[in-house]
Amino acid sequence: MFTALSHLYCPRCGATADAFVRQGLCRSCGSPLLARYDLSSVPIRRSALADRAPDLWRYHELLPVSSPEHVVTLGEGMTPLLAVPRLAAALGLERLWIKDEGLLPTGSFKARGAAVGVSRARELGIRAMAMPTNGNAGAAWSAYAARAGLEMLVAMPVDAPTITRVETVAAGGRLVLVDGLISDAGRLVSAAVADTEWFDVGTLKEPYRIEGKKTMGFELAEQLGWRMPDVVVHPTGGGVGLIGIVKGLMELLGLGWLEGPLPRMVCVQAAGCAPIVRAFQAGAGSCEAWPDARTVAFGITVPKPLGDFLVLSALNETAGTAVAVTDAELLADVALVGRLEGLFLCPEGAATVAAVRALVSSGWISSDEEVVLLNTGSGLIYPGTVPVDAPRIAADGEFHLPPAESQ
Ligand SMILES: *Cc1c(COP(=O)(O)O)cnc(C)c1O
Numbered sequence: 001m002f003t004a005l006s007h008l009y010c011p012r013c014g015a016t017a018d019a020f021v022r023q024g025l026c027r028s029c030g031s032p033l034l035a036r037y038d039l040s041s042v043p044i045r046r047s048a049l050a051d052r053a054p055d056l057w058r059y060h061e062l063l064p065v066s067s068p069e070h071v072v073t074l075g076e077g078m079t080p081l082l083a084v085p086r087l088a089a090a091l092g093l094e095r096l097w098i099k100d101e102g103l104l105p106t107g108s109f110k111a112r113g114a115a116v117g118v119s120r121a122r123e124l125g126i127r128a129m130a131m132p133t134n135g136n137a138g139a140a141w142s143a144y145a146a147r148a149g150l151e152m153l154v155a156m157p158v159d160a161p162t163i164t165r166v167e168t169v170a171a172g173g174r175l176v177l178v179d180g181l182i183s184d185a186g187r188l189v190s191a192a193v194a195d196t197e198w199f200d201v202g203t204l205k206e207p208y209r210i211e212g213k214k215t216m217g218f219e220l221a222e223q224l225g226w227r228m229p230d231v232v233v234h235p236t237g238g239g240v241g242l243i244g245i246v247k248g249l250m251e252l253l254g255l256g257w258l259e260g261p262l263p264r265m266v267c268v269q270a271a272g273c274a275p276i277v278r279a280f281q282a283g284a285g286s287c288e289a290w291p292d293a294r295t296v297a298f299g300i301t302v303p304k305p306l307g308d309f310l311v312l313s314a315l316n317e318t319a320g321t322a323v324a325v326t327d328a329e330l331l332a333d334v335a336l337v338g339r340l341e342g343l344f345l346c347p348e349g350a351a352t353v354a355a356v357r358a359l360v361s362s363g364w365i366s367s368d369e370e371v372v373l374l375n376t377g378s379g380l381i382y383p384g385t386v387p388v389d390a391p392r393i394a395a396d397g398e399f400h401l402p403p404a405e406s407q
Contacts, residue, residue, distance in 0.1 A: 004037040005064045008207055011310060019064065022124045024205055032204035032307055034247070035064050035211055039254045046226060046257040054078035056112060056215040062251055063116055064211050070123040072148040074105035076115045077215060081223040081372070086340040087353070092360050095370040097229070098337075099220060102346060102378030106167055108299070109216065109241060109376045110140035116212030117201060118144035127151060129201045130193050132178075132185030134237065134299050135164030136377055141201065142173030153198065155185040161298055163381050181293055183303050203238035204307045210244045217248025220372060221258050228258065230369040233266040233355055235348035235376055236276060236322075237300035239311035242267055246314045263372070265320035267311060268355040270295030270327060275304060276311055280322035285309055296327045296385065297347040299377065321364060325354035333357075334385045344379030344386075 008017040012031035017023050019035060026033055042061045052058035056077030065071055081099050088096035101109035118141065121129060128151035131141060138154030145152035154168050155176040168175050178185040186202055193200045204210065221228060228249065234242045242265055252258040269277050273293035279286065289304035305311065315322060333353040337345050345353075352373040359365040379385065393399055 001041065001043060002060055002068055003064060003066050004039065004042050004061045005066070006036050006038040008033040009036050010034075019207075020066075020124075022121075022126060022199065023207060024200065032310070033207045035207050037062055037251065039251065042255060046222075046255075049222065056115065056212065056219070059215055059218050062218070062248075063215075064208050065116070065119045065123055067123070070119050072119045072122065072144050073115060074111065074143065074147060076104050076111045078219060079103050081220065082341075082343070084337075084341045084343075087337055090336070090340060091353070091356055092367050093356070093365070093371060094368055096356075097370075097372045098341075098343065098349075098375050099216065099372060100343065100375050101216070102344075102349070102375055102380070106136070106140045106143050107163075107378040107381050108136040108140065108346070109213065109374070110136040111144075112212035112215055113137070113209035113240065114140035114144040114212065117141070117206065117209040118148050118150065120208040120211075121199065121201065121206070122148045122150060126199045128198045129153070130189050130198045131155070131200070131202045132182050132189045133160070133164075134182050134301055135160035136299055136381070137203070138173065138175070139164040139167035139171070142168045142171035145173065146171045153189075155189050157181055157185060159298070161381050163383075181303060182301065183289070203240055203302075203305070210240050210247065213240050213244030214248030214251070216241065216374065217245035218252065220245070221249065221252055226258055228261075228263050229372045230263060231266060231365055231371045232263045232374070233268060233352040233371065234374045235297065235300050235351045236267040236269055236311060237302040237348075238305045239267075239276070239307045241374065241376065243307060243310045243314050246318060262318045265314055265318045266352075266355060266359065267315055267320070267322040268351045269322070269324050270297045270300055270330070270351060271324045272327065273301045273303060274324040275302075276308060277322040277324045279308065279312060280315055285312060296382070297330060297351055298382075299346070299348045300351070321359070323355040323358055325351050325358070329354040331385055334379065338379075338386065343375065345375045346377035346379055347382055347385055348377065349373070349375030
């Protein structure tokens with residue numbers, strides 16, 4: 001048995017749907033659909049994973065692809081979980097880890113969702129896909145679509161990181177630049193795909209991208225020796241990464257591969273676009289659209305996420321919280337983490353550092369708790385985040401070194 005996939009269900013109205021034909025949103029209420037597995041049929045123990053390749057397909061029983069020949073892979077998964085002791089000391093913590101998703105194909109954790117989403121789309125006979133994106137998802141889906149021989153159309157805001165445009169085009173994606181935000185791009189894509197063969201694979205518009213992202217939770221548990229940390233901190237735009245990690249950990253609990261409690265989940269947003277933080281603080285069950293959304297952490301500029309109610313319930317169910325940080329704070333932390341640990345974080349990843357500092361200072365995180373930060377992409381995608389101020393010297397000139405300082 002390659003997958004234990006059983007059916008799809010609607011987390012809002014409880015309707016169920018056939019997982020073995022193509023599905024978009026819930027036909028009864030328009031909510032995202034999620035995949036459910038028959039955990040009692042999973043034929044392996046967790047120890048069997050040790051013999052499998054170090055990529056996310058090692059968890060194939062808990063992924064939605066029915067047959068191995070439909071797996072589309074670029075080697076994604078098993079990103080390093082790095083101890084960061086110097087950063088930990090700077091933040092007043094004893095045990096701090098960064099899971100570095102910047103090493104994935106195309107440079108961000110969007111590769112996880114794309115690998116699984118594209119594999120399942122091809123298996124279900126889909127030939128052409130379209131999505132709105134803040135850049136990284138479009139780059140990732142274009143790469144996996146090329147590898148699968150499928151067509152990909154990507155609509156991204158003109159302000160999205162230039163590299164992600166180049167990645168999209170390099171992988172043969174059809175690119176449309178939109179003078180507006182991801183929400184505008186989303187409206188244009190929905191209108192364009194209606195009554196065509198094109199399939200809308202926007203965030204949570206189909207059920208399988210999240211299945212790829214939940215493997216961050218699987219890897220985290222396995223890399224920690226089948227236990228959970230106290231706190232997991234995730235930069236949140238559409239929310240798929242955060243709810244994916246919780247979904248993945250719940251499945252491991254269901255299998256008996258892990259024991260509770262779940263980590264407290266922290267949703268981090270930029271102060272210039274923080275609809276989930278505002279809704280969480282108000283005790284609301286969903287978000288209001290955020291006006292004039294703007295932040296250098298482009299991947300989390302989502303004014304009104306479709307899965308807002310799922311993120312808010314994941315925060316409430318795990319006794320988590322939501323924090324907004326300013327662009328100045330997160331940019332300072334890009335530089336700090338580079339200096340202390342040699343990691344060039346993406347601005348979204350650096351936002352988790354700024355959030356932890358605030359949560360340690362308020363006492364929400366105590367110094368003996370174990371904390372995991374998700375660096376969701378490579379700093380290389382955002383070359384403008386670190387100013388370079390270097391002296392320029394003539395080829396026949398000379399320069400003098402200061403005494404070496406050890407830090
Ligand atoms: C998309 C993205 C996010 C936000 O992830 P969601 O799953 O949409 O919440 C964070 N960081 C980067 C680099 C991204 O590309």
